[in-house]
Every structure is written in structure tokens, then in C-alpha cells.
Amino acid sequence: MYARRGPRLLAPLLTLALFATACAAGDSGGGDAPAGGAGFPLTVRNCGTDVTFDAPPERIALLESAPVTILHGLGVLDRAVLRAGAFPEEYYDAGTNAAIAGIESLGEDLDESGHLQISRETIIAQEPELVLGLPDGITREGLAEVGINALVQPVYCPDGVDATTFDDVYEQIELYGRIFGRTDEAATLAAGLRERETAVEESVEGRPERTAAVLYPTVGGGSGYAYGNRSMAHPQLAAAGFTNVFGDVDERVFEVTTEQLVAADPDVLVLLHVDGEPDDVKDALVTLPGADTLRAVRDDEILVQLFNFTEPPTPLSMTGLERIADRFGAGR
Template sequence: MSRSTRFLAPILGILALALTGCAAPVTAAHDSTRAGDGTTTYPLTIENCGETVTFDQAPERIVLLESAPATILDGLGVLDRVVSLAGPFPDEYYDSGLAGRIDAIDTLSDRIDAAGHLTISAEVVLAQEPDLVLGLPDGLTRTGLLDGGSNTLVQPVYCPTGVEDTSFDSLYEQIEIYGQIFDRNDEAQELVADLKARVTDVESATANAPERTAAVLYPSAGGGPLYAYGRASMSQPQLEAAGFTNVFDDTPERVFEVSIEELIDRDPDVLILLYQGDDGGVEDEVRTLPGSDALRALTESNVLVQLFNFTEPPSPLSVVGLERIVERFGTGS
């Protein structure tokens, strides 16, 4: 069945007053029917989360188990190779053209557990006869999928071994790897150039910003743990480009549990709250924490609530998320 949810595009007038020349949120699609550039030599071997992955040819049947790579695939002109997808693909992520292309793809499952994780079996995935699976939800293994004939790629920030400090170069490198895999190296370079220009526009606009601090948080629903993002997350380069200091930039981990007392002690000027699915009053989750009324960001309403993929993992959506941050809080100049 095709997705019944309609994916409406955000009309981002992002930075309209503060910046000029910022592009629309998502890339223009290339001709997906043409042959590759002929610049990739197969078999191609890459390293992904410490695992060796070999491609004998460009993948032709993709199962997409997370939403973030969709913008890269579309930018390379290979989204039509996605035979099925699973999980939430929220309306706000895509422009109308990409929304329509995603809407036309068959959906295997949209079942999400209480923690926001996709639940799907290997049998359902392998029934699609993929040669590449993007994403590895709990319950699936690389070995099991490879035994069924499919390679698997995991976003580097989700590698079990962890990652070092993340930057926008992490995004550009990821796009270039996808370009190699699909023999769409020219398109990859075009996409990287566009994203670099947009990031540079923001950095130029915020270059003279006064000292400002921020925290990026993921509040759990129902009074569960509060998580913060450190140097290994994409929030670090986002905040730096937007003219902010991450109050948790002394923490090398990507994401970690933080107490309300620690957050109050660091007292960031602004809060960026991430969520998946329905926001479900994510700001209220923070406001109801004991002592949270001491946070200046809350008392002064300097809060941005946005969908998870606008920050993590590194994808073109992270650049949109950067632009949204500056749209919300200004350039500081």
C-alpha cells in the first residue's frame, strides 16, 4: 500500500529578513533514469561502523528504514530505487515535490514503540528483495540481511562504537560516499556545493554575534529521562554556525542523560527541544521538571521545538535545521 499520510512542505522563508540567498529546504531531483557517471569502479568497498561493505554494482532495490537519507537519495536522483520504506516520514521535512515522490513509495510499517523506534522484522524487509537497506532498527542485524542478499548502511552517528566530534564535513563526506555507491559523483558534488553555500551564508550572517549559549535536548514523554547533546552530535556544528556556544560542548558523547539541576546550573540562553512523531507537549515536559522555572530560556520563551532529523543524523535536513535556528533566534547582529 502507498503512504496515506500527505507530506506537506514547509514553506521556509528561513532567514528571509536576516539572510539572503538561502536555498529551499530540499534538493532538486535529477534524472533518475540515466546511467551513472562511470566514475565509480566496482566492486566498491567502503567501511561503515567498522564493517566492510562491498558493492558489486550500484544498488537497484533499496529499503529505507529511516527518514534522513531520503533527501540525499533524492538529491542524487536515485530515490526511485527505493522499493519500500518503513517508519515515520513527517510532513515538515520535505518540499512538495519530494513529498509526492515519497508518498508514492510502498510502506511496510509505521509501527513505532514507546521510545520512538521502528519495529519491523527481517522477514518483512527481505521479502522486498533489497540489495541495500538503509537503517538498522532493533531486531535486525547486518548478518541476517546480508544472508538474505542485502547490504546495510547505518548512519555513522549511530555506530555502536560511537563517533568522534561531528561537523558539517561529516555530512559532506556522507553524501560523497553515497555518490560513490550509486555512481552519482557529479550529483553528489553539486549537492555538497549547494549545502556548503547555505552553511556559509549562515556563518557569515552570524559572524559578529555576541556570546550566546544554547542546549539541545531530547525530553522523554511522561516524565522520563532528559537527554542532552554533546560534541559528537550534529547539534555541535549547528550551534556553532548559528552563533551559539553549546553549554555541553565539554562532553564528548553524542547524547547523554542530564539532570535538571545540571541544566539549571549551565542555564543556556536558548533551548532547542527535539522530538519524533507528535511533539506531544515536549516543551511542557521540560517546564514541569522541578525547578525548571529557574531556566532563563523558559522564562523568556527562548525555545525552539523541532523534529529530530532537523538536527540528527547529518543530512541535508541538518542544514534546514540550522536555518530554522537562525530564523527563530536571529543572527545576533
């Protein structure tokens, strides 16, 4: 029924465009259980590949923004020795933004389709032990040849993923806790997020049933993309008390036509973007032919927010959940 677009093409565009490959959701907490007092060497599964750590990484290259909140929560953000790409201040608190500003930046060079432009040689020259995110042209194998490990977000596996839930957030935190030897901090971080998730779910109990869609509009032409049940958007809407009108689509993200959107006619719309002005993102949707017939457009029930507030599954997804509940009147 719906046109499909593979995650390999969409992931770089939609996640601050910082990586083009990823790993399976089932891999996020996998791997051998740590043995011995220190728990190292530690082997985990990522994108179907074994990644072995002889010790907690001390030098991190951040080639995507999504892991920042986990690293901060574990108290290891100071191990990031370089970064590349965009790290919007809106995502983080003042302390985290100050920490990010102190990390050497290799630039925000993105091509016209939003891909991070950086060479393997540039990364290697900084001698990181762990790279988070894989931009175009950078492979896990190429880094492994010089002894550098790489991890990417489970939701972006080119082989596809199962339905996403908030458990994916907690599993990613647990995985990082093991890798960095911060399991207690990981448990504390996850517990706090679970409390926040429960608070939102309780706040929307008894609210009249409403529908929603999460979209990535194409600024400059085209109807854009929608998120199915394999995206973090799906459990996020459910926790906020909404039914995802595209919840029957077994895709993370897919190309959607205006006609399909009009037929679904959701009560509210959440529009995601990675750069540009929110008003331009909103205009890209509301000016589409026929969009004025959408009840969400007529009632101005639209929220525009940065992409990592939804995807991939991280603590930022919890903030995004709270933003959705606040914007659309939790409990009303």
C-alpha cells in the same frame, strides 16, 4: 560530572526510532577508491565492516527517514521500493513528499519506546539490494546471508564516534554518490549546502556571545537528555553563533538532570522530538521543577523541532541550522 547513556540505547529512540545500531564517523567516507571507468565493484567501510557493491543499487529499502534528502539530491529516490517507519512531511518539499507517498509502505509499527517493529522475513520478501537503517532484531549479517547490503548512519556507531562536524554531512553525501554512481550530483549537492552553511555563519558574525543547549525532553516525566560534542547539535549551534553549554561532554547524547541544566543556564534551548505535538514537548521541559529559573524559559527563547533537523548529519541538518538562526535572530 554528567550521567552517561550509551548510543545503542538512545539512537532508536531519538532518530524516529528506526535503527538501533550504527557505524563510526570515520567510516563514512572510507573504503577502496573506485577503480576503472565504471568504478565497480566498489567496497566501502561501514561500522568497521567492508560492504561491497558490484553495481549501483537499484532496489532500496528505506528503514529510516534521514537518507531521503541525500537520495533525492542524487536523483535516486525512485530506487526506493519500500519504506517502513515514519517520514514526517515537514522534513521534505512537496515533490519529495509525493515521491515518498509513492513508495510502498510496510507500516509505521513502533513499540512503546519508539522502536520500529519489522521482521527480517518481511524485508527479504521485497528483494532489496540495499537496506538503509537497521531496526531492532535486524542485523547486517542476517541480511548479508541472502545477498542484501546494509548501511547505517555513521554517527550511531556502538563503539562511539569522534567529535561531529558539518564535514560528516559532506562525507556522507560523497559516499552515497560513489555507491550510486552519482559523484557529480553529490558534488553539486554538497557545494550548495556549503554555501548555505557559509551564509548562516556570515549572518551571525558580530552577534553578542550567547549559549545554548539542545535537549530531548522526556514527555510524561523525567528531565530527558542533552547533546554533547559528538552530536550534530554541537557544530550546528556553533555555526549559528552559539556556545554549547554541554560542549565539554565527550558524548553524543547523555542523560541530564534538571539541576545540571539549571547550573548551565543556557540563553536559548532547542528541543528535539520524533512525534507528538510541539507544545507537549515544550511543556515537558518548562514544567519541570526549577525550570522556571532558566533564562531561556523566562524569555521564551525555545525552539521545538523534529529530530532529523539536527541528527544524524544530513542535508536536513542544514535546514535545522537555518531554523535555529532564524528563530533566535541571526545577527542580533
